[in-house]
Amino acid sequence: MAAVEQTPAATAPHAATQTYNRRRVGGLDLLCLTYLVCLATGCLLSLVLPQIDAYGQDFTAVLQPPSPEHWFGTDSNGRDIFDRTLKGGLSSIVVALLTVTIGIVVGGGLGVVGGYLGGVADVVVGTLLELLLSLPGLILVMVVITLLGPGYWTIGTLIGIFMIAPFARIARSATLAVRDRSFVQASRLLGAGPARAIVTEVIPSVLPAVGAYAFTAVTAAVVAEGSLSFLGFGLQPPEPSWGGLISEGRTHLGTAPWITLAPSMVLCATILSVNLLGQRLSTTTRQP
Amino acid sequence: MTHHNHPLLSVRGLSVGLSDVDGRSAHVLEDVDLTVAASESVGLVGESGSGKSVLARTVLGLHPRTTHITAQGGISFAGNELLGLTPRAHRQTLGTDVSMIFQDPSSSLNPVVRVGAQILEATHRRQSSAHQRRALLTGLLESVGLTDVERIARAYPSELSGGQRQRVGIAAALAGAPRLLMADEPTTALDVSVQRTILDLLDQLRHERSLAMIHVTHDLALLSGRSDRIIVLYAGRVMEDGPTPQVLTQPAHPYTRALMEMRPRLRRPQPLPLPQIRGDLPRLDQPRTGCPFAPRCALADTRCHSERPPTTPVPESTLGHVAACWRTVEAAALAVPLREPAGRSHP
Amino acid sequence: MLLTRILRSVVVLALVGLLTMALPSLTTGNPAIAALGMEASREQIAEFLSRLNLDDPAPQRLAAWLGNAAQGDLGSSLTTGREVAEEIITRLPITLELLALGQVLALAITLPVAMASAWRPGSILDRFATTVAFVLISIPVFVLGLLAIALFAVMLNLLPATGWVHPLDDPVGHVRHLVLPVLTVGLSEAAVLVRVLRADLITTLGQPYVMAARSRGMSLPRLMLTRALRPSSLSTVTLVGLGFGAVFGGSALIETVFAVPGMGRLAVSAIGARDFPVIEAIIIFSAVAVLLAMAIVDFLYTRIDPRTRRGRS
Numbered sequence: 001m002a003a004v005e006q007t008p009a010a011t012a013p014h015a016a017t018q019t020y021n022r023r024r025v026g027g028l029d030l031l032c033l034t035y036l037v038c039l040a041t042g043c044l045l046s047l048v049l050p051q052i053d054a055y056g057q058d059f060t061a062v063l064q065p066p067s068p069e070h071w072f073g074t075d076s077n078g079r080d081i082f083d084r085t086l087k088g089g090l091s092s093i094v095v096a097l098l099t100v101t102i103g104i105v106v107g108g109g110l111g112v113v114g115g116y117l118g119g120v121a122d123v124v125v126g127t128l129l130e131l132l133l134s135l136p137g138l139i140l141v142m143v144v145i146t147l148l149g150p151g152y153w154t155i156g157t158l159i160g161i162f163m164i165a166p167f168a169r170i171a172r173s174a175t176l177a178v179r180d181r182s183f184v185q186a187s188r189l190l191g192a193g194p195a196r197a198i199v200t201e202v203i204p205s206v207l208p209a210v211g212a213y214a215f216t217a218v219t220a221a222v223v224a225e226g227s228l229s230f231l232g233f234g235l236q237p238p239e240p241s242w243g244g245l246i247s248e249g250r251t252h253l254g255t256a257p258w259i260t261l262a263p264s265m266v267l268c269a270t271i272l273s274v275n276l277l278g279q280r281l282s283t284t285t286r287q288p
Numbered sequence: 289m290t291h292h293n294h295p296l297l298s299v300r301g302l303s304v305g306l307s308d309v310d311g312r313s314a315h316v317l318e319d320v321d322l323t324v325a326a327s328e329s330v331g332l333v334g335e336s337g338s339g340k341s342v343l344a345r346t347v348l349g350l351h352p353r354t355t356h357i358t359a360q361g362g363i364s365f366a367g368n369e370l371l372g373l374t375p376r377a378h379r380q381t382l383g384t385d386v387s388m389i390f391q392d393p394s395s396s397l398n399p400v401v402r403v404g405a406q407i408l409e410a411t412h413r414r415q416s417s418a419h420q421r422r423a424l425l426t427g428l429l430e431s432v433g434l435t436d437v438e439r440i441a442r443a444y445p446s447e448l449s450g451g452q453r454q455r456v457g458i459a460a461a462l463a464g465a466p467r468l469l470m471a472d473e474p475t476t477a478l479d480v481s482v483q484r485t486i487l488d489l490l491d492q493l494r495h496e497r498s499l500a501m502i503h504v505t506h507d508l509a510l511l512s513g514r515s516d517r518i519i520v521l522y523a524g525r526v527m528e529d530g531p532t533p534q535v536l537t538q539p540a541h542p543y544t545r546a547l548m549e550m551r552p553r554l555r556r557p558q559p560l561p562l563p564q565i566r567g568d569l570p571r572l573d574q575p576r577t578g579c580p581f582a583p584r585c586a587l588a589d590t591r592c593h594s595e596r597p598p599t600t601p602v603p604e605s606t607l608g609h610v611a612a613c614w615r616t617v618e619a620a621a622l623a624v625p626l627r628e629p630a631g632r633s634h635p
Numbered sequence: 636m637l638l639t640r641i642l643r644s645v646v647v648l649a650l651v652g653l654l655t656m657a658l659p660s661l662t663t664g665n666p667a668i669a670a671l672g673m674e675a676s677r678e679q680i681a682e683f684l685s686r687l688n689l690d691d692p693a694p695q696r697l698a699a700w701l702g703n704a705a706q707g708d709l710g711s712s713l714t715t716g717r718e719v720a721e722e723i724i725t726r727l728p729i730t731l732e733l734l735a736l737g738q739v740l741a742l743a744i745t746l747p748v749a750m751a752s753a754w755r756p757g758s759i760l761d762r763f764a765t766t767v768a769f770v771l772i773s774i775p776v777f778v779l780g781l782l783a784i785a786l787f788a789v790m791l792n793l794l795p796a797t798g799w800v801h802p803l804d805d806p807v808g809h810v811r812h813l814v815l816p817v818l819t820v821g822l823s824e825a826a827v828l829v830r831v832l833r834a835d836l837i838t839t840l841g842q843p844y845v846m847a848a849r850s851r852g853m854s855l856p857r858l859m860l861t862r863a864l865r866p867s868s869l870s871t872v873t874l875v876g877l878g879f880g881a882v883f884g885g886s887a888l889i890e891t892v893f894a895v896p897g898m899g900r901l902a903v904s905a906i907g908a909r910d911f912p913v914i915e916a917i918i919i920f921s922a923v924a925v926l927l928a929m930a931i932v933d934f935l936y937t938r939i940d941p942r943t944r945r946g947r948s
Binding site: 345348379397399447461463 | 841842844942
């Protein structure tokens, strides 16, 4: 409480990061969460429910506008855009999860090891990160996808590789922050080797920062997957993906804009929801 | 309260509440009285959190823009009422008549702006030629005891030493030809070796220019011989107010005594940790009754916890020495051992 | 300091080069058949392989590439037969113009909006600006481009949807075709910059030196422009710099949406066609561009903040 006089000063950076009300779970949070849960459920159901038909062509119902029968309308082959959007979401979900897993495990791991051990290990990790940062990510991923052929795993792994650097940076600085703190030092003095100290002391302290970044990483992965499939380097037709659907509809933008706009809205709503939840969560956990 | 007839600055019954964007609020100042006469020097003493910096900022009308302020009472400078004005009108009324020297010269000087340009900030409203400005700058830098004026004016703060930076900070505070100078812990961030020279410089400048000064500090003894009066602030309230010699030799408030006891003696190596007043500052975001110091006070009785002590003249002391304590008499009596050699404890 | 930096850049570039030259070996099956198609004759394949030495190990290929590049020869495209160097020279200005105008627009939006937002954090204007920025950040650039086309070209019929016209052929048409892509780049970049600059400005305005300047009677508008903006601009400068680092291929999305024949389109079509000489040049040059952009950003740091000058010279 001796900090009362500093309250005004502490307010400034505070206000910089906080634009939205926090602490209590608001209606907006619930809306975002509900949307994401429904979306994920729908995407998964598209695997099992025969009613969700992403491929069935119906040439009697071509380029139909949204209707109770076809919520998002139909494309030039009479396929239902809603069903295709749900099926296409699978690619985004799988790629996002894979990417973030790689980022946390490999990137987080490299950052913790480099930060904790320092010295040569840190230099090697640093150079590796600089290499990853100076590589043209999108181009390189497109090249390798062309050479290896597209697929959930290839796309997710490749985007994941470029997600290593930011995770490693965050983990490294978080590790440096705790490395010399007393409880880590104490566990060192008690004879714990670096591996043990990392597992029991460092990783738990680094996780919150890494976890907060995971939300940003999810949106980045969803955008990257969408960009790749938009450019034609994602899953190949007739397999749907959000970027692919958005790209397919471009020729009909004047006559049947829903082909592009409906999956675009779903894509943007997804990114917005994850961004919002991430921001809420990180500002809430920062509160004392 | 003061021997001077025409107060330059007069703060009357000032209460200040701050609240931030989260709606958290705190009563930082309560019913504070303070007067400073022309060319008078007043020491404002308290721990961090006592509200002394908020008081200085409220007088200057300089609160962070993200903080919401509620203030009651009155502040007048040279006869102009300031409280209740918009921040802009407040600043315009003061003009450059009141200026401030900040605690840490390395953070109160803009790192990306040349020192000379920052010193002249206070003069930018005045229409003056480049030649006049340069002459003013040279004069200011020389008056704060800096040599190699040309180089320093063109230097960035990071290229100067801590002492040089604080001299620059003082020059910047003097640039607007102020009548009242507020120094907020002007030497706390400096090397011990340069602290005294900076304090001497401030004294010299104050006499030369007959400036009134408010010296905000946590170090009571530092004010000895340098200020006319001392005001002790605790948890946003005035605990004691009186002429410097009386406050230092006959502290009437137990808190003032405690402040004197915890001052580290520099001559002798001190075993760590430094002596501290036990207990914490009271929470300012909760309503309080009684004397704010009561929870930490060795002399506190039940009345101290339940009733707020009024500000009363200290018995057997000079006129203008007042304290807000129910136990003033006891505290004054216990003041005697303070002047005895260290090591002997009072009964 | 400078020396270790250069050394590290060389190491990174060498690694990028090796990685690039190793790419053909990733190809499943015969790269020649993959590039030429199944109908390719035996002679064609043999000629293809010897011309590109695709089977050689990466270091050897890199050395050969560097040797040729030193003489200005970057090889020629497998699909169009045009020289890679010539292709880059005609397309680079197109992308540069698009990116430069986009960044200028982004800064033109960002500076006033961020300053107005930071002026009173939490004000209606600030809430509006940050909310718009937050929504814009959640719209991928290719979706934003399509939305712009749908609104301004299809619905309002104000501007051409796609395409590019040479400025000397038709200056007005050139500008009209540029409006939507520049708007898209500018808006999506501004969304990021506004957030960053606003936060940095608020931090700066909370600094003691800002209060010190205010105590000397400096007015807030003047203070914002002459005292707060500069120390708050480091992150913004970095982002703008990295935006230019994307000049080789990072513009693929925007150029695809608006059918602009710049470096991004070149990259996409070359990759689709497994046009290795073009791909190799693009990757290596884009790594050079990123490193160069970072170096320029670091130099600008020293101009902006004198504290970064010490120990560097």
